[in-house]
Amino acid sequence: MKTDLYFEDVVIDEVMTSPARTITPDDIAAFCALTEDFHPLHTDAEYAKSRGFSGLIAHGLYGLALMEGLKTSMKLYENTSIASLGWDAVRFRQPVLAGDTVRVSFNVIDKRLSSKPGRGVLTEAVRLLNQCDEVVIDARHAALVLSRHA
Template sequence: MSGVQTFDTLEVGMTWQCAARTLTEAELAWSCMSSGDWHPIHADAAFAATTAAGQRMFQGSYGIHLALGMATHLPELGDSVIAALGLNDWTFRSPLFVNDTVHAEVELTGKRETRDGARAVIDRRVRLVKSTGDIAQEGKISTLIHRRSAAT
């Protein structure tokens, strides 16, 4: 299904997938700079080569950042999004490396109206998947939305 979704058009079990993108050297440097996490497994190629991974890897938090960013418009909710309510059960399954190609997969796992009837909560499972098919990370996010778009 394409186009802007509303609470009424969303059905539990619906799935979406975003376009894939490849992680870059610049992103790894940016991730170190923005997080302040300069652990040698992220920042020192010579050190990282001596580890089980054999190469530098992204911080786990970058995977969360990436997965949720990629999944922001899955489903497309237009102007109805109010706020993220929580992130639950996030797991790290496979490290992310420079040149990994990843995409996000999203499944609507729940939806419910709030007491006032003007708003609703949607629950989504988000998976960050490598081009190899390996799930790098996954978890659940709950989002508060307007029951109807502000435009309607």
């Protein structure tokens, strides 16, 4: 597995995939407690079913945060990351359910050197996939990483 990628090491359109993680009701409850979002869609499986879901659903923002965490677990930019510059075009395509096993698939679609020496900006197309290979969340992410050239 590649680790500590510098700007120059990144290959446009190379697809990278994270290890998988199964979402548990405890994960969803912990996110509820952390964010103070105790909407019944996230706390009451019967309520969620009454709204057309097959069970307890995770917060969309939990899924987005997990996307970043799963990418980080790959250690691609462990010592070369400077900052996240933001997320754009976030779409919640399907619910993330308790019991789903998800992973991140992403590729860099653009890169450019920063106006500051020794840095580069990467634009990533990021997808959260469930166990059926369905895209449940997709987004664009911009990241600032070290460049070998000052």
